Amino acid sequence: MDLPLELRRLLMGVLLACTLGACATAKKDQQGGGEYGGTDGDTVTGTPLPDRQEGVSFLGSNVERDRFKPVYFAFDSYTVSGGEADKIEEVAAHLKSTGGQIILAGFTDERGTPEYNRGLGERRAQAVRQALLSAGTNQASIQTVSFGAEMPANPGSGEAAWGQNRRAEFGLVR
Numbered sequence: 199m200d201l202p203l204e205l206r207r208l209l210m211g212v213l214l215a216c217t218l219g220a221c222a223t224a225k226k227d228q229q230g231g232g233e234y235g236g237t238d239g240d241t242v243t244g245t246p247l248p249d250r251q252e253g254v255s256f257l258g259s260n261v262e263r264d265r266f267k268p269v270y271f272a273f274d275s276y277t278v279s280g281g282e283a284d285k286i287e288e289v290a291a292h293l294k295s296t297g298g299q300i301i302l303a304g305f306t307d308e309r310g311t312p313e314y315n316r317g318l319g320e321r322r323a324q325a326v327r328q329a330l331l332s333a334g335t336n337q338a339s340i341q342t343v344s345f346g347a348e349m350p351a352n353p354g355s356g357e358a359a360w361g362q363n364r365r366a367e368f369g370l371v372r
Contacts, residue, residue: 260371260372261301261369261370261371261372262369262370262372263367263368263369263370265368265370266285266288266289266292266368266370267285268285268351268365268366268367268368269282269285269286269322269326269365269366270282270361270362270364270365271322271364271365271366272364273307273360273364274318276304276318276321276322276324276325277325278325278326278329283329286326286329286330286333287333289330289335289368290330290333290334290335292370293330293335293336293339293340294334294335294336297336297339298339298370298371299339299340299341299370299371300339300340300341300368300369300370300371301340301341301342301343301368301369301371302323302326302327302330302340302341302342302343302366302367302368302369303319303323303342303343303344303345303366303367303369304318304319304320304321304322304323304324304326304342304343304344304345304346304365304366305319305322305344305345305346305347305348305349305350305351305363305364305365305366305367306318306319306322306346306347306363306364307347307350307359307360307361307363307364308347308350308355308360308363309347309360310347312346312347315346315347316344316345316346317344318344318346319344319345319346320342320343320344322344322364322365322366323342323343323344323366324342325366326366327340327342347363350362350363351363351365
C-alpha cells in the first residue's frame with residue numbers, strides 16, 4: 199500500500215514519539231565495540247533516559263530540519279567520508295557555542311529489507327554522532343533515530359535518487 203507522503207510523515211512522527219517514549223535498550227557500537235551513551239543499559243538511541251527531552255519529534259514544529267546540510271553516504275556504508283567533515287564541523291561549532299540540542303536521523307535508499315535499512319540508518323546516525331563527539335560536542339546534546347527507507351528525500355528510483363536518500367539529517371531542537 200502506497201500512502202501519501204504527508205500521511206507517511208505523520209505516521210513516522212507518531213512511531214518516533216512512541217519509540218523515544220517507551221524504548222530503553224542498550225545498543226552495542228557496531229564500529230568500536232562499546233556501548234552508546236552509558237554503561238548501565240539505560241539508554242535510548244545514545245541519550246541517557248534522564249537527559250532526553252520527552253515529546254521532541256523529528257517532524258514536529260519544535261525541530262528545525264533545514265538549518266544544516268545532510269551528511270551523505272556511499273551505498274551500503276555508514277562511514278563518514280572526508281568530504282562531509284565540514285558539515286559536521288559546522289554543526290559541532292554551533293552546538294558548542296549555543297549549548298543547543300539536535301536529533302540525528304539516519305536514512306537509507308529503498309533497497310534492502312525494512313529491518314536492514316532501519317539498522318543501517320541507525321549506524322549512519324551513530325557514525326555522525328561519533329564524529330560530533332570527536333569534534334568536542336557534548337553527548338547529552340545529541341539524540342539519534344533511524345527512519346531507514348521511510349521519508350525519502352527523493353521518491354524516485356535509480357542512483358541519482360538513491361544517492362540523495364542515503365543520508366543523516368540534523369534536526370535542531372528549538
